[in-house]
Amino acid sequence: MDNKLKTRRDFIKELGGIAGSTLLLTTPWLQVLATKKETAAETLRVGIIGTGSRGRYLMEHLCAISKAKIVAICDIYRPALDEALSIVPKVKVYGDYRNLLEDNSIDAVIIATPLHVHKQQAIDALEAGKHVLLEKAIARTPEDCLKVYRNYESHNQVMFIGHQRMYDPKYLTGMEMIKKGVIGNAGRLNTYWYRNSNWRRPVPDPSMERQINWRLYKEYSGGTMTELTCHQAQVGNWVNHSVPETIMGSATFFDRNDGRDVEDNVSLIFTYRNGFQMTFNCFHSNKFYGLEEQVIGTGGVMELEKGKYYLEKAPVRPGLLQLYNDLKEDWYSSIPIGGNSWSPEVKKGRDTGRYIMGKPTEGDGSDYMMQAFVESCIRGEKMQDIVEHGYYSSIVSLLALEAVDRKTTVTFPDCYKINYY
Amino acid sequence: MLNPLLYNSVEKHSRGEFVIWYVWFEAMHSRLDIILCSDKEEEEMHLIFNRIYKEVMMLDKKLSRFDTASLISVINRTASLNPCEIDEELFHILQSCKRYGEKSYGNFDITIQSGIREQHLYREIELITHEQRKTAVYFRNPHIQIDLGGYAKGYTVKKLISVLKKEHIHTGYISFGESTIYAIGSHTSGYPWKTGIRNVYNPAQSVLELTHENNCINCSGNSPSHTSHIFSPALKKRKCNMGTIVILNNDPEEGEVLSTALFAAGEEAEYEILKQFTVQAAYRINYRANHVPVITNLIM
Numbered sequence: 001m002d003n004k005l006k007t008r009r010d011f012i013k014e015l016g017g018i019a020g021s022t023l024l025l026t027t028p029w030l031q032v033l034a035t036k037k038e039t040a041a042e043t044l045r046v047g048i049i050g051t052g053s054r055g056r057y058l059m060e061h062l063c064a065i066s067k068a069k070i071v072a073i074c075d076i077y078r079p080a081l082d083e084a085l086s087i088v089p090k091v092k093v094y095g096d097y098r099n100l101l102e103d104n105s106i107d108a109v110i111i112a113t114p115l116h117v118h119k120q121q122a123i124d125a126l127e128a129g130k131h132v133l134l135e136k137a138i139a140r141t142p143e144d145c146l147k148v149y150r151n152y153e154s155h156n157q158v159m160f161i162g163h164q165r166m167y168d169p170k171y172l173t174g175m176e177m178i179k180k181g182v183i184g185n186a187g188r189l190n191t192y193w194y195r196n197s198n199w200r201r202p203v204p205d206p207s208m209e210r211q212i213n214w215r216l217y218k219e220y221s222g223g224t225m226t227e228l229t230c231h232q233a234q235v236g237n238w239v240n241h242s243v244p245e246t247i248m249g250s251a252t253f254f255d256r257n258d259g260r261d262v263e264d265n266v267s268l269i270f271t272y273r274n275g276f277q278m279t280f281n282c283f284h285s286n287k288f289y290g291l292e293e294q295v296i297g298t299g300g301v302m303e304l305e306k307g308k309y310y311l312e313k314a315p316v317r318p319g320l321l322q323l324y325n326d327l328k329e330d331w332y333s334s335i336p337i338g339g340n341s342w343s344p345e346v347k348k349g350r351d352t353g354r355y356i357m358g359k360p361t362e363g364d365g366s367d368y369m370m371q372a373f374v375e376s377c378i379r380g381e382k383m384q385d386i387v388e389h390g391y392y393s394s395i396v397s398l399l400a401l402e403a404v405d406r407k408t409t410v411t412f413p414d415c416y417k418i419n420y421y
Numbered sequence: 422m423l424n425p426l427l428y429n430s431v432e433k434h435s436r437g438e439f440v441i442w443y444v445w446f447e448a449m450h451s452r453l454d455i456i457l458c459s460d461k462e463e464e465e466m467h468l469i470f471n472r473i474y475k476e477v478m479m480l481d482k483k484l485s486r487f488d489t490a491s492l493i494s495v496i497n498r499t500a501s502l503n504p505c506e507i508d509e510e511l512f513h514i515l516q517s518c519k520r521y522g523e524k525s526y527g528n529f530d531i532t533i534q535s536g537i538r539e540q541h542l543y544r545e546i547e548l549i550t551h552e553q554r555k556t557a558v559y560f561r562n563p564h565i566q567i568d569l570g571g572y573a574k575g576y577t578v579k580k581l582i583s584v585l586k587k588e589h590i591h592t593g594y595i596s597f598g599e600s601t602i603y604a605i606g607s608h609t610s611g612y613p614w615k616t617g618i619r620n621v622y623n624p625a626q627s628v629l630e631l632t633h634e635n636n637c638i639n640c641s642g643n644s645p646s647h648t649s650h651i652f653s654p655a656l657k658k659r660k661c662n663m664g665t666i667v668i669l670n671n672d673p674e675e676g677e678v679l680s681t682a683l684f685a686a687g688e689e690a691e692y693e694i695l696k697q698f699t700v701q702a703a704y705r706i707n708y709r710a711n712h713v714p715v716i717t718n719l720i721m
Contacts, residue, residue, distance in 0.1 A: 313429045313447070314429065314447060314452060316429075316430060316445075317452070317454065317599065318625075319599070319617075319619075320443070320445070320454045320456070320596060320599075321443075323456060323594065324432065324434075324441065324443040324456055327434075327436075327441045327456065327458070327608075327609060328434045328436060328441060330436065330609055330610060332608055332610040332612055332615070333615065334615040334616070334617045334627060334630045335615075335616070335617055335627075336617035336618070336619040336620070336624065336625060336626060336627040337596060337599055337602065337616055337617060337619070338599060338600070338602050338616050338617065338618045338619065338631075338638050338640050338667070339599055339600065339618060339619035339621065339624065339640055339644070339665065340600060340621065340640055340641065340642040340643060340644045340647065340665055341451065341570075341574075341598045341599070341600040341640070341641070341647075342451055342452060342598040342599045342600065
């Protein structure tokens with residue numbers, strides 16, 4: 001991984017200078033990156049609970065941030081700890097997260113453990129006075145998600161849920177463009193995740209199968225729904241600024257019938273208010289189509305993961321629009337209109353699209369998310385909306401799981417609605 | 422009603438006793454923007470716009486080489502096999518283009534896109550008139566390709582102006598591809614319309630400002646996004662220099678021909694070509710290596 005630190009200034013630059021600054025100021029969970037405070041001398045001491053692949057990925061980002069210092073790691077699986085120690089050799093090592101939480105030298109924890117233990121670990125961390133970055137999904141059941149959320153509400157510490165798209169410049173800019181109507185009225189979101197991996201990790205001893213391959217068993221995980229769909233649910237809720245009214249779906253075992261009890265072939269439909277629909281399709285035995293979130297509007301399509309958008313028709317020319325607007329006001333001015341022949345910006349049936357950021361971008365927002373988390377913790381400022389997004393995307397993905405398991409259409413229950421949207 | 426599937430945008434705004442209309446749609450691999458100010462009823466304006474649309478689309482079906490089903494595309498595919506029958510309008514267009522070719526000393530040439538390898542070959546288009554007033558076109562060289570790119574927009578605008586005059590539209594602004602811009606009457610303020618010519622390196626900035634009233638601005642040239650689409654018959658190669666020729670003329674058709682011919686010809690031939698045409702203003706805009714524009718008035 002490229003450990004070059006991206007700064008707040010890089011973030012503003014990537015978002016497009018002045019327009020980026022405005023976006024920062026108007027996006028609640030970016031406030032900590034929008035404003036500058038002198039915190040350079042301060043250091044956030046972080047403990048990592050769960051040093052599996054995701055935990056180590058976040059550790060790499062954390063190591064690039066000068067204001068953050070990993071001081072302790074915790075895992076119940078020794079090989080995972082050993083791999084983490086190769087990144088941060090001189091840290092305290094715990095086998096029980098409760099001992100790590102008792103360590104007063106730790107300000108914040110990152111929880112990247114199997115889903116079924118999220119609830120207790122998150123609540124215990126908040127009770128212990130730690131700031132928390134909790135990997136999605138929040139918990140294994142909707143009831144537990146609500147418990148974690150209520151707990152967060154009653155504490156003053158910072159909490160982040162690992163939805164890195166909320167810090168990815170192309171998503172942030174793309175969402176702003178959707179809000180401004182660049183692709184017309186958004187009416188659909190087609191999402192898919194095609195991959196060709198069996199999701200299985202090597203097990204040194206059969207007795208450890210469920211501990212290591214926890215994603216494959218519904219006792220510990222919601223499978224595709226909580227581990228993958230959760231991200232698309234967050235994007236769907238973000239586009240709509242609401243949660244779906246109903247969810248239906250179907251899931252089958254196609255090619256991975258190896259004792260697991262989470263399906264590998266999944267189709268879901270989420271119906272939002274005003275007729276907006278989101279679909280999610282996932283197949284674990286072919287990666288050709290990869291991952292994408294396609295927002296379909298009346299005037300165009302935006303592919304958020306690719307960072308591109310495509311218009312149905314050529315956009316209005318600024319000079320002629322200005323002339324029309326000036327005429328409306330009876331203003332007489334000279335406008336740059338004339339020039340060498342215009343040729344179509346959108347060729348019928350052949351639009352190859354344009355990049356949301358003007359060019360291809362790298363990264364998925366994890367680096368900026370980690371920076372925002374560190375800065376929020378140092379300042380002790382809770383960031384608005386990020387936990388709410390995490391909460392609702394977790395609930396939606398768990399309701400999708402319920403729809404699939406019960407083979408029914410699930411209506412979003414009022415009991416899981418919070419004071420958001 | 423204006424069919425929203427045909428028009429990219431239809432906007433209107435009432436201002437006192439008249440309404441300002443802004444309508445645009447795509448045609449001829451380009452876009453036609455029409456701004457009209459009129460006190461006519463909405464239904465009457467709809468009929469006028471629909472008539473304009475129909476007229477432009479008929480010409481698109483005839484003249485656009487970007488449409489594989491257009492008459493010009495059919496001619497390009499078949500006229501070397503057998504004489505291809507054409508209607509009276511296209512016959513006159515091809516006759517006019519031949520005349521413009523002679524007037525411009527060959528610098529306006531609708532067969533120029535026939536391909537680099539064909540430049541030394543015989544590229545004469547034979548226009549045939551039969552008895553019973555039938556007309557046809559025939560290519561002796563099978564590689565000939567007609568491209569009316571330096572003509573069709575001007576011709577179309579000329580036709581539209583005559584339609585609008587018949588409809589008693591006295592105030593408006595028509596832009597076809599932003600390179601053929603006709604001012605109908607004067608601006609609503611009573612002054613002539615003012616049009617800025619864009620800097621090719623900074624399109625938000627004008628390098629030249631022209632006022633016009635019942636006449637047309639025609640521009641031809643290269644820009645960073647289209648670096649070599651004009652072919653020089655004299656030099657037998659594509660013109661790659663950044664720059665724009667700007668012509669102010671009463672006749673949009675002739676203005677477009679002249680701007681194309683002057684850009685293709687290059688500076689040395691400008692004077693001789695200009696002598697053959699009647700123009701109100703002509704400018705050459707070149708750019709230095711540091712992108713600073715240099716404007717030359719060609720009829721001083």
